[in-house]
Amino acid sequence: MQTSMEAGRSASDWQGPLDRMIRRVELTMKANLNGFPHYGDQETGEWVTTTDGFWTGGFWVGELWLAASATGDQAFLDAGRQWLKRLEKRVESRTVFRGFIFYYGAVTGALLHGDVLSEQLAKRAAQSLGHQFDKAAGLIPLGREAEEAHTVGDGEANIDGLLATPLMLWAASRLGEPNLRRIALDHAYNSAKFFLRSDGGVIQSASFDTATGDVIRRYTHKGYADDSIWTRAQAWAMLGYALSAQLAKEEPRLIELAEKVADWWLANVPNDLIAYWDFCAPVTPETKRDTSGTSIAVAALLKLSSVHPDSEKAARYGKAARDTVKILVERHLTESGILADGCFDPKNKKAIANELIWGDYFLLESLAILSGRLRVAI
Ligand code: GLY
Numbered sequence: 001m002q003t004s005m006e007a008g009r010s011a012s013d014w015q016g017p018l019d020r021m022i023r024r025v026e027l028t029m030k031a032n033l034n035g036f037p038h039y040g041d042q043e044t045g046e047w048v049t050t051t052d053g054f055w056t057g058g059f060w061v062g063e064l065w066l067a068a069s070a071t072g073d074q075a076f077l078d079a080g081r082q083w084l085k086r087l088e089k090r091v092e093s094r095t096v097f098r099g100f101i102f103y104y105g106a107v108t109g110a111l112l113h114g115d116v117l118s119e120q121l122a123k124r125a126a127q128s129l130g131h132q133f134d135k136a137a138g139l140i141p142l143g144r145e146a147e148e149a150h151t152v153g154d155g156e157a158n159i160d161g162l163l164a165t166p167l168m169l170w171a172a173s174r175l176g177e178p179n180l181r182r183i184a185l186d187h188a189y190n191s192a193k194f195f196l197r198s199d200g201g202v203i204q205s206a207s208f209d210t211a212t213g214d215v216i217r218r219y220t221h222k223g224y225a226d227d228s229i230w231t232r233a234q235a236w237a238m239l240g241y242a243l244s245a246q247l248a249k250e251e252p253r254l255i256e257l258a259e260k261v262a263d264w265w266l267a268n269v270p271n272d273l274i275a276y277w278d279f280c281a282p283v284t285p286e287t288k289r290d291t292s293g294t295s296i297a298v299a300a301l302l303k304l305s306s307v308h309p310d311s312e313k314a315a316r317y318g319k320a321a322r323d324t325v326k327i328l329v330e331r332h333l334t335e336s337g338i339l340a341d342g343c344f345d346p347k348n349k350k351a352i353a354n355e356l357i358w359g360d361y362f363l364l365e366s367l368a369i370l371s372g373r374l375r376v377a378i
Pocket of ligand 1: 055160222232
């Protein structure tokens with residue numbers, strides 16, 4: 001595998017931006033927020049919070065686990081434990097986005113710190129998600145409590161829900177539950193049938209017939225158009241398949257899918273490597289970038305690089321990840337450690353040039369890996 005040194009950067013070059021991001025986590029931790037940080041003003045650093053963690057609360061807890069791991073500072077660990085307790089009431093929420101909440105909020109705590117509550121909540125949420133599986137469709141639908149802008153329920157699904165697979169794969173292995181593992185893999189493979197185009201582009205959402213499981217229509221919740229490639233749809237697919245491949249190394253189809261969607265990204269991302277909010281949105285001087293989607297993609301490329309059996313391809317994905325992190329840091333990471341220019345929900349004019357907690361999480365995770373401060377695969 002190509003090292004960051006060969007690309008002209010050594011592990012220590014990532015240390016400065018990592019430290020800046022950790023200082024930002026510390027400032028947020030000490031702000032005594034009432035709720036989970038969701039999106040922030042990129043000039044003032046002021047957060048908009050959610051009381052129950054929405055679909056994003058796990059990323060805040062995950063940042064605390066990461067900061068504790070990178071620094072060894074007990075204060076981050078204590079805060080991670082405190083905030084995780086607040087997510088316990090979400091274990092049974094009928095939403096596929098428990099994949100986000102409990103992989104990043106709990107599995108990372110179990111993997112990085114052996115945290116007992118993390119392990120318990122991750123297992124319970126995964127088992128409960130398994131009960132949300134739709135046998136006709138062969139995947140887990142959004143669910144009635146899914147946090148989307150519109151159109152949720154038991155006949156709707158989207159690629160953002162793919163992160164349920166890593167949560168269930170991890171729990172199935174810890175619990176020794178082959179049925180949960182089968183559900184996790186079915187969810188991943190049938191998500192590919194629902195959302196992936198033959199060229200590797202990803203359509204965000206689909207409605208299906210709950211009696212037959214047949215797809216009725218494909219559309220978008222947050223993208224530019226129903227047939228457009230919304231940036232985070234592509235990025236979530238990249239991450240979901242790469243992380244699943246990391247957890248189930250004996251499943252070569254997962255690597256094939258991770259490679260297919262990653263190759264589409266690399267073939268279509270702008271020359272400066274930072275994606276606009278939707279690959280099909282007309283590009284004008286006003287068109288927003290989405291650094292959060294780009295940082296998800298970076299995390300996926302790093303994982304794909306570490307699991308891909310072909311060393312040349314692994315090196316290519318690793319280099320693409322490092323090149324992208326370099327631009328993210330140089331052009332979009334402020335002196336205060338805020339990842340600016342995330343674009344949450346332009347259709348609803350919500351947080352279109354902001355700090356977004358999940359964008360922060362994935363850049364922090366990537367910098368921790370590149371700087372050699374994260375030695376456990378998460
Ligand atoms: N629903 C997840 C996202 O907005 O990226």
